[in-house]
Amino acid sequence: xxxxxxxxxxxxxxxxxxxxxxxxxxxxxxxxxxxxxxxxxxxxxxxxxxxxxxxxxxxxxxxxxxxxxxxxxxxxxxxxxxxxxxxxxxxxxxxxxxxxxxxxxxxxxxxxxxxxxxxxxxxxxxxxxxxxxxxxxxxxxxxxxxxxxxxxxxxxxxxxxxxxxxxxxxxxxxxxxxxxxxxxxxxxxxxxxxxxxxxxxxxxxxxxxxxxxxxxxxxxxxxxxxxxxxxxxxxxxxxxxxxxxxxxxxxxxxxxxxxxxxxxxxxxxxxxxxxxxxxxxxxxxxxxxxxxxxxxxxxxxxxxxxxxxxxxxxxxxxxxxxxxxxxxxxxxxxxxxxxxxxxxxxxxxxxxxxxxxxxxxxxxxxxxxxxxxxxxxxxxxxxxxxxxxxxxxxxxxxxxxxxxxxxxxxxxxxxxxxxxxxxxxxxxxxxxxxxxxxxxxxxxxxxxxxxxxxxxxxxxxxxxxxxxxxxxxxxxxxxxxxxxxxx
Ligand code: 5GP
Ligand code: MG
Numbered sequence: 001x002x003x004x005x006x007x008x009x010x011x012x013x014x015x016x017x018x019x020x021x022x023x024x025x026x027x028x029x030x031x032x033x034x035x036x037x038x039x040x041x042x043x044x045x046x047x048x049x050x051x052x053x054x055x056x057x058x059x060x061x062x063x064x065x066x067x068x069x070x071x072x073x074x075x076x077x078x079x080x081x082x083x084x085x086x087x088x089x090x091x092x093x094x095x096x097x098x099x100x101x102x103x104x105x106x107x108x109x110x111x112x113x114x115x116x117x118x119x120x121x122x123x124x125x126x127x128x129x130x131x132x133x134x135x136x137x138x139x140x141x142x143x144x145x146x147x148x149x150x151x152x153x154x155x156x157x158x159x160x161x162x163x164x165x166x167x168x169x170x171x172x173x174x175x176x177x178x179x180x181x182x183x184x185x186x187x188x189x190x191x192x193x194x195x196x197x198x199x200x201x202x203x204x205x206x207x208x209x210x211x212x213x214x215x216x217x218x219x220x221x222x223x224x225x226x227x228x229x230x231x232x233x234x235x236x237x238x239x240x241x242x243x244x245x246x247x248x249x250x251x252x253x254x255x256x257x258x259x260x261x262x263x264x265x266x267x268x269x270x271x272x273x274x275x276x277x278x279x280x281x282x283x284x285x286x287x288x289x290x291x292x293x294x295x296x297x298x299x300x301x302x303x304x305x306x307x308x309x310x311x312x313x314x315x316x317x318x319x320x321x322x323x324x325x326x327x328x329x330x331x332x333x334x335x336x337x338x339x340x341x342x343x344x345x346x347x348x349x350x351x352x353x354x355x356x357x358x359x360x361x362x363x364x365x366x367x368x369x370x371x372x373x374x375x376x377x378x379x380x381x382x383x384x385x386x387x388x389x390x391x392x393x394x395x396x397x398x399x400x401x402x403x404x405x406x407x408x409x410x411x412x413x414x415x416x417x418x419x420x421x422x423x424x425x426x427x428x429x430x431x432x433x434x435x436x437x438x439x440x441x442x443x444x445x446x447x448x449x450x451x452x453x454x455x456x457x458x459x460x461x462x463x464x465x466x467x468x469x470x471x472x473x474x475x476x477x478x479x480x481x482x483x484x485x486x487x
């Protein structure tokens with residue numbers, strides 16, 4: 001395990017934008033079904049994992065067509081565009097950018113050549129050896145065996161280009177040769193004209209599950225997406241495993257030994273509450289985190305309120321454990337997601353009011369416990385505390401169901417640069433003062449881990465502990481926009 005020291009200054013995301021979620025991937029093999037529609041609904045269920053772009057590729061056995069664009073799944077597709085995607089296999093993706101900018105060219109699935117056809121691929125996660133992979137592609141280009149033109153700037157298109165393999169290597173073989181050379185987090189769905197594939201890095205950082213339809217198979221980032229398309233959960237794609245599905249059935253390959261280190265932040269925030277990861281229902285883990293938090297940081301108060309929606313399960317757990325009534329003190333506008341329309345200056349000054357508005361009748365004169373899942377930069381809680389004070393709260397006790405985030409994620413979450421993380425360099429009392437709260441309590445690392453009912457050594461806790469389960473390359477070989485620099 002690599003232990004980052006205080007000198008670590010990797011900056012993954014120098015841009016000033018909010019924290020974002022990991023991508024969503026979906027794949028379906030189902031002759032006789034409308035696979036594009038199934039992929040559409042699957043991506044709809046995974047929309048929370050990426051809201052910048054969406055795409056679906058479909059194969060009819062002879063050729064692959066892809067349709068992708070910037071925006072939400074419902075903005076990208078309509079009946080007419082789905083109608084063009086005919087076939088018996090589809091892979092889909094909804095994206096937020098970790099490596100590579102948020103541009104149309106970087107939307108997925110990406111397409112590339114194979115020795116006798118085409119591969120379409122979607123990736124959730126983030127690779128840490130993109131510089132090495134870029135060199136491998138350059139070598140292949142120089143040898144005349146790689147793609148001729150420039151390829152786009154994300155790690156996914158490098159993988160797609162490298163999957164091309166050599167003349168007369170099958171896609172299965174080139175994938176099994178390539179994956180052990182990838183470093184970092186990858187949950188992949190890909191296909192050629194006849195076969196659907198799914199693969200997961202040896203740590204299984206990001207989730208990936210296999211489901212069964214009456215007449216086919218489905219793979220998806222989260223089990224909740226299986227429910228939504230009417231598939232039953234079969235099992236997880238195992239860490240270090242690749243699965244191939246075609247008319248001969250399902251084949252499985254263990255391309256590297258398992259070293260499970262699943263992302264703990266999936267339980268804290270990223271995944272849907274109705275998803276199960278490695279046997280644990282995410283909602284249950286979050287309620288349990290709230291219970292732990294109540295035991296670790298009790299306080300005399302009149303009402304427990306969540307910061308909706310992500311703080312709700314932990315607030316329920318806090319209320320249950322403490323015996324303090326649970327109530328709704330903040331109303332969330334369900335339609336505020338990522339938008340391409342920047343708010344005007346006047347609206348910006350109202351800050352997160354567009355998203356959250358206090359219920360004065362519930363709040364005035366009360367001693368409040370305010371529960372949220374995490375603090376990244378501190379913007380949300382600072383605004384919430386101010387809003388609740390204006391609404392007449394008597395006391396405000398902020399409780400957070402994850403420990404202080406101090407380290408960047410290199411495996412697929414785009415938190416912020418280290419300098420922007422409020423818990424990097426500030427102690428609890430300073431953070432509390434900066435938020436304007438009366439008290440502040442974070443759950444302990446042990447409390448969080450226990451709540452997930454996972455073994456500590458099988459979780460990645462790098463953003464809280466600085467212990468990175470997959471070695472990081474030298475600093476100059478790492479960075480979100482690395483591939484956009486001249487080389
Ligand atoms: P802050 O406002 O402190 O910068 O961010 C914390 C808030 O962002 C919390 O309300 C939390 O629910 C939310 N959050 C935490 N992680 C993520 C993430 O990866 N993506 C998005 N969109 N929100 C996040
Ligand atoms: Mg939140």
